[in-house]
Amino acid sequence: APKKLLILPGDGIGPEIMREARRIMDWMAQARGIRFDISEDLVGGASLAVHGQPITQQVIDAARAADAVLFGSVGDPKWASAGFDRRPEIAILKLRQELGLFANLRPAKVFDSLVDASTLKPDVIRGLDIMIVRETVGGIYFGTPRGIETLPDGSRRGINTEVYTTAEIERVARVAFDLARKRDNRVCSVEKCNVMESGLLWKEVVTALHDREYSDVELSHMLADNCAMQMVRNPRQFDVIVTGNLFGDLLSDLASMLTGSLGMLPSATLGAKGEDGRTPALYEPIHGSAPDIAGQGKANPLAQILSFAMLLRYSFDMQEDAAMIEAAVSNVLDRGLRTPDIMSAGRTEVNTAGMGEAVVAE
Amino acid sequence: APKKLLILPGDGIGPEIMREARRIMDWMAQARGIRFDISEDLVGGASLAVHGQPITQQVIDAARAADAVLFGSVGDPKWASAGFDRRPEIAILKLRQELGLFANLRPAKVFDSLVDASTLKPDVIRGLDIMIVRETVGGIYFGTPRGIETLPDGSRRGINTEVYTTAEIERVARVAFDLARKRDNRVCSVEKCNVMESGLLWKEVVTALHDREYSDVELSHMLADNCAMQMVRNPRQFDVIVTGNLFGDLLSDLASMLTGSLGMLPSATLGAKGEDGRTPALYEPIHGSAPDIAGQGKANPLAQILSFAMLLRYSFDMQEDAAMIEAAVSNVLDRGLRTPDIMSAGRTEVNTAGMGEAVVAE
Ligand SMILES: CC(C)[C@H](C(=O)O)[C@@H](O)C(=O)O
Numbered sequence: 001a002p003k004k005l006l007i008l009p010g011d012g013i014g015p016e017i018m019r020e021a022r023r024i025m026d027w028m029a030q031a032r033g034i035r036f037d038i039s040e041d042l043v044g045g046a047s048l049a050v051h052g053q054p055i056t057q058q059v060i061d062a063a064r065a066a067d068a069v070l071f072g073s074v075g076d077p078k079w080a081s082a083g084f085d086r087r088p089e090i091a092i093l094k095l096r097q098e099l100g101l102f103a104n105l106r107p108a109k110v111f112d113s114l115v116d117a118s119t120l121k122p123d124v125i126r127g128l129d130i131m132i133v134r135e136t137v138g139g140i141y142f143g144t145p146r147g148i149e150t151l152p153d154g155s156r157r158g159i160n161t162e163v164y165t166t167a168e169i170e171r172v173a174r175v176a177f178d179l180a181r182k183r184d185n186r187v188c189s190v191e192k193c194n195v196m197e198s199g200l201l202w203k204e205v206v207t208a209l210h211d212r213e214y215s216d217v218e219l220s221h222m223l224a225d226n227c228a229m230q231m232v233r234n235p236r237q238f239d240v241i242v243t244g245n246l247f248g249d250l251l252s253d254l255a256s257m258l259t260g261s262l263g264m265l266p267s268a269t270l271g272a273k274g275e276d277g278r279t280p281a282l283y284e285p286i287h288g289s290a291p292d293i294a295g296q297g298k299a300n301p302l303a304q305i306l307s308f309a310m311l312l313r314y315s316f317d318m319q320e321d322a323a324m325i326e327a328a329v330s331n332v333l334d335r336g337l338r339t340p341d342i343m344s345a346g347r348t349e350v351n352t353a354g355m356g357e358a359v360v361a362e
Numbered sequence: 363a364p365k366k367l368l369i370l371p372g373d374g375i376g377p378e379i380m381r382e383a384r385r386i387m388d389w390m391a392q393a394r395g396i397r398f399d400i401s402e403d404l405v406g407g408a409s410l411a412v413h414g415q416p417i418t419q420q421v422i423d424a425a426r427a428a429d430a431v432l433f434g435s436v437g438d439p440k441w442a443s444a445g446f447d448r449r450p451e452i453a454i455l456k457l458r459q460e461l462g463l464f465a466n467l468r469p470a471k472v473f474d475s476l477v478d479a480s481t482l483k484p485d486v487i488r489g490l491d492i493m494i495v496r497e498t499v500g501g502i503y504f505g506t507p508r509g510i511e512t513l514p515d516g517s518r519r520g521i522n523t524e525v526y527t528t529a530e531i532e533r534v535a536r537v538a539f540d541l542a543r544k545r546d547n548r549v550c551s552v553e554k555c556n557v558m559e560s561g562l563l564w565k566e567v568v569t570a571l572h573d574r575e576y577s578d579v580e581l582s583h584m585l586a587d588n589c590a591m592q593m594v595r596n597p598r599q600f601d602v603i604v605t606g607n608l609f610g611d612l613l614s615d616l617a618s619m620l621t622g623s624l625g626m627l628p629s630a631t632l633g634a635k636g637e638d639g640r641t642p643a644l645y646e647p648i649h650g651s652a653p654d655i656a657g658q659g660k661a662n663p664l665a666q667i668l669s670f671a672m673l674l675r676y677s678f679d680m681q682e683d684a685a686m687i688e689a690a691v692s693n694v695l696d697r698g699l700r701t702p703d704i705m706s707a708g709r710t711e712v713n714t715a716g717m718g719e720a721v722v723a724e
């Protein structure tokens with residue numbers, strides 16, 4: 001039976017960049033006879049508008065039943081003041097939690113042809129290739145107690161709780177060590193063990209797992225503040241970074257920005273292998289929904305297309321097809337085609353569809 | 363009576379860079395007849411070695427009695443495994459908490475003569491002048507419950523709690539707004555209100571205070587992950603940033619690194635004005651104790667010297683003397699003198715004492 005693929009374009013530029021990813025799927029069907037069982041649904045502001053909630057139970061069930069989810073982006077200023085439980089972002093948080101998608105893989109890679117797009121000096125970032133593994137179903141994002149309470153004197157108090165257990169730390173560290181073995185075999189574990197006990201436990205558990213099962217991998221530890229600095233000072237020192245939900249949120253965005261091309265970077269979020277042998281997985285561009293340029297054909301579809309390639313690689317074990325798409329993207333860039341976000345002197349500007357067509361042509 | 367100044371050199375390079383700050387004080391006494399009531403004591407690893415604790419009650423009392431504290435740096439790998447309560451870092455955390463030093467002011471300024479020292483392109487950072495105001499006695503650093511507990515099955519759970527009250531948010535936001543009025547009149551408030559209720563409260567309280575008392579200041583809001591990106595993409599968009607303890611820790615270090623010269627950056631941490639009209643204040647370089655180069659005369663003393671200048675400016679209202687020291691530092695850099703951390707081709711390398719002497723000579 002063909003693999004089940006759930007497509008969730010979301011808000012803002014989501015639908016238009018997803019259209020370009022679908023162009024690749026259409027080409028695969030026509031040119032190579034590869035068919036998926038594709039369905040598409042609403043999330044984020046798009047779902048709020050129709051269903052009054054950022055994600056419906058039906059979509060969560062469909063995601064659970066799918067072999068992989070290809071996600072666009074969520075977020076829409078229309079819902080900015082809709083209240084904490086009716087934010088478009090709830091869609092992605094719910095999918096992570098309901099499907100147990102605990103390991104977010106965020107590659108930050110510099111394309112040779114885009115080395116000048118970064119605000120960092122080319123010498124500092126040429127060849128950069130970091131993989132950040134971020135825990136995504138624990139930590140302060142989901143810990144309780146949480147909320148805002150009103151005190152007797154009428155003032156208020158906001159509370160969130162960071163919680164990490166041995167098991168939560170171990171399973172995400174395992175993903176990092178396994179990935180490192182296929183890369184440069186180095187893992188840097190990041191926390192604030194000097195001020196947070198949850199970070200101290202993080203460090204101890206990662207170290208113990210390393211010594212027990214991964215002593216062939218080089219393990220180092222770094223405080224989160226220092227890691228933010230080192231990323232700017234000398235980012236190429238890193239291979240795989242493993243960290244918690246909140247630090248991972250900041251550090252992975254920071255690492256992405258080093259590359260100078262947010263519009264190029266895909267991500268994967270993986271869960272635990274189930275009894276049926278399937279690993280729940282969601283793939284999405286790391287950039288947001290960019291409502292300011294939505295619907296204008298300006299969006300760069302490459303992160304969405306590369307997210308699809310990542311999906312083929314990790315979820316469907318279609319290494320060859322993934323590599324083919326990745327090579328096509330590289331070639332298109334080498335040929336000088338650029339969407340507005342990465343445009344520079346002497347290159348050829350194309351719109352969203354133009355970029356998608358060029359990748360198919362390659 | 364002369365102002366009371368408590369000097370706490372601490373660990374690593376702390377003592378040797380503090381020696382250069384004292385050289386300036388000596389010069390002020392000799393050349394300008396300005397005398398302080400100076401005392402000096404141990405903190406961090408230096409205190410652990412003698413007293414078995416990172417800071418003694420006596421030092422805390424002395425800090426409370428002083429008109430200002432000039433701090434070096436703490437941290438020593440010798441105590442890395444000494445347990446959570448016997449870390450050198452406790453010294454600075456305790457001073458912040460016991461003296462109520464709630465507002466950490468971290469300027470990130472690019473010196474024209476060092477614009478090439480950054481890993482960012484000169485065009486991106488020339489003229490950069492950000493002031494980060496970080497809350498330092500609340501948030502996840504001090505919230506309870508906290509700790510590591512062992513679960514029935516023998517696995518463990520690490521917990522920390524982020525708490526912010528209306529009053530805590532208001533007083534630090536007030537510092538930011540007041541500073542903005544003396545600068546470019548813009549404040550950017552940073553949190554993760556899309557996933558944390560403590561961040562949502564933060565945003566609401568800052569907004570309400572702004573609308574009530576500071577509507578002349580331009581206020582914007584940014585998510586912490588986006589802020590980390592924007593600092594790399596276009597750091598000059600920021601004037602004053604106000605944020606909580608944990609985000610401030612990462613973002614202020616990140617901002618510092620943009621300047622390419624950690625060894626140059628001072629900081630101030632201020633408390634609330636007491637009944638006696640005094641505002642508790644501590645000044646320290648933003649860099650760490652750098653144990654790897656300690657005792658070798660390689661350390662850059664300028665951050666320590668500029669911290670002293672900041673002390674004169676904020677605590678002793680000695681604007682002229684502060685400006686004189688800051689100008690001397692600029693001139694020394696313009697003359698091409700460089701400690702190893704900022705050395706580049708065609709400049710003159712000097713050691714720690716050489717740099718201190720050059721500043722005095724200017
Ligand atoms: C949309 C938002 C809730 C999310 C997060 O903070 O995790 C996003 O920033 C991300 O990194 O995927």
Ligand SMILES: CC(C)[C@H](C(=O)O)[C@@H](O)C(=O)O
Nearest residue numbers: 194195225451452454455611
């Ligand atoms: C020494 C450490 C506890 C401290 C912190 O995390 O606050 C330091 O990194 C800082 O920024 O002053």
